Amino acid sequence: MARPKWLASLTQHSEKPPAMLKFRSSDGFIIGTVALAVFTDMFLYGVIVPVIPFALQSHSHVEQDRVQYWVSVLIAIYGASLLAFSPVCGWLADRGSSRRSPLLLGLLALLGSTVLLQIGNSTGILIAGRVLQGASAAVVWVIGLALLADTVPQENLAQAMGYVSLGMSLGILIAPLLGGVVFDRAGYDAVFGMAYGLIGLDIILRLLLVEKKVAARWDPVADVQAKEAADSPSSGPAPPQNETTDAEKGLTSGQSETRDLPGGIDILDRRRDRLPPILALLYSRRLLAALFCALIQAALLTSFDSVLTIHAAKLFGWTSTGAALLFLPIVIPSFLAPAFGWFSDKYGGRYPVTLGFLGACPPLICLRFVNENTMNDKVILCALLALIGLFLALTFPPIMAEISGIVEVKEKSMLASGRAGFGPGGAYAQAYGLFNMAFAGGCMVGPLLAGFIVEGEGWSIMALVLGILSAVTAVPACLWLGGWILRKEQVE
Known part of the structure; x- marks a missing residue:
């Protein structure tokens, strides 16, 4: 019996391509959609930063001497939720057939969290809202960055990540500014009115997005190329000369598969390559260095969220609007992120x-x-914050692009050596799941570290600790990003 037409339409794509297919599947549109998704997530994360110290007292009836504690905890809970959900999202994404569908589902969690934060009249409801917000962020960061890695060639990926970094920086740093101004002028509910408008725009763009592999169904040439690539995963470009392995130089099919590198490491039958991708990747010292950099970069940035507003209010007597303006010097340098990515x-x-x-x-x-x-x-504080924003903006695009580069080079090396790769789904989402965990760890540690140091030792000690932490992070970055500095051909 023939299938009904409506059922056939669900299982087969239409012969007629969707409207504006070329534009909706273009690199620019996909980059823009992911950048807006990241902006939306970080905006909703940061919009309550200058508001929550005042709202905790008026809405949740928290005593004034406990405000600093609850501000730090609520910001850190977002990071903890992001940390918990990121590996799950990465594992599921690499086994799914679509990146777009999970991105849409993530918006439901984001909408739910926004409602809870708006109606929250107790710390319990606010905690639930931040947990949902972290879960939504895990979807956006893991699947969104994996979608970019699927779409943009590796040699241009850092520049694409620069636009994502721009979206992140604008969201996390403009949000406190707008949140403080709107809260002072129009009240608590008006702050969330901005949030709902942004979520609506995000929904529209995510619905319009068409993935490259889906668009290929209406492009015969691209469709054939995609199928050939899927059937022959090792047919991609050969690894660069400086990444050639010993297996490529001398092993033949008749040689033993137990040939060891110096130190007894089996290049064809290493136990770690049999592990799940997310665990196998953690053996890479290059990846561990990138993850450590991501953790500290997030910690340094989010540390200001729990202390800057309160310090400005105590020292200068500023309201939430004045305190929120201090985030502006940090955000302005983030406009240079795409240029930093190109570099x-x-x-x-x-x-x-x-x-x-x-x-x-x-x-x-x-x-x-x-x-x-x-x-x-006041002038010195603004100048220092601008310099901090400039130097931190310099680090974001290359670190995010480094994650994808590690996966690509490692898989090519595995395939060229006769070992199985990461499978048909690849490992981009799982690698960005690890990146997300590191970033989430920074979001969790940063506000707590800065807040508790300020509460226990004062503002001066906090500044000293953050400065030393930043300098220490430069060491693994110099030694390992791009491979071991003394042996550039070494992937791990």
Whole structure:
């Protein structure tokens, strides 16, 4: 019996391509959609930063001496939820047939979290809202970045990640500014009105997005190329000469599959290559260095969320609007992120990341000298925050592109050596799941570290600790990003 037409339409694509298919599946549209998704997520994360210290007292009836504690905890809970959900999202995404569908589902969690945060009249409801917000962020970051890795060639990926970094920086840093101004002028509910409008725009773009592999169904040439690539995973471009393995240089099918590298490492039958991809990747010291950099970069950025507003209110007597304006000097340098990404694509990411963390050290330490209510201190604080924003913006695109580069080079090396790769789904989403876990760890540690140090030891000690942490991070960045600095051909 013939199938009904409606059932056939669900299982087969229409012969007529969707409207504006070329535009909706273009690199620019996909990059823009992912960048907006990241912006939306980080905007909703940060919009309550200048609002929550005041709302905790008026809505949740928290005592004034407990406000700093609950601000730090609520910000950290977002990071904890992101940390917990990221590996799950990565594992599921690499086994699914679509990146677009999970992105749409993530919006449901984001909408639910926004409603809870708006109606929350107790700390319990606010905690539930932040947990849902972290789950939504896991979907956006893991699947969105994996979608970019699927779409953009590796040699241009850092620049694409620069636009994502721009979206992230704008969201996390403009949100407190707008949140403070709108809260002062129009109240608590008006802050969430902005959030609902942004979610609506995000829904429209995610519905319009068409993945490259889906668009290929209406392009015979691209469809054939996609099928050939799927049938012959090793038919891609050969690894660069400086990444040639011993197996490529001399092994033949008649040689033993137990040939060892110096030190007794079996290049064809290593136990780690039999592990699930997410565990096999963790053997890479290059990846571990990138994850450590991501953790510290997130910690440094989010540390200001729990202390800057309160410090400005105590020192300068500013309201939430004035305190929120302090985030503006940090956000302005993020407009240069795409240019930083282009530079990283051209010259490599090792030295931009190293320079970024080293450069952020002096202005972070110098924050300790802002301790008086004078115009001079206000100007110095804004200048220092601008320098910190500039150097941290330099680190974001190359670190995000490094994650994809590690997966690509490792899989090529495995295939060229006769070992199985990561499978038909690849490992991009799982690698970005690890990146997300590192970033989430930073989002969790940063506010708690800064908040508790300020509460226990004061603003000056906090500034010193953050500066030293930034300088220390430059060491693994210099040694391992792009491979071991003394042996550039080494992938791990």
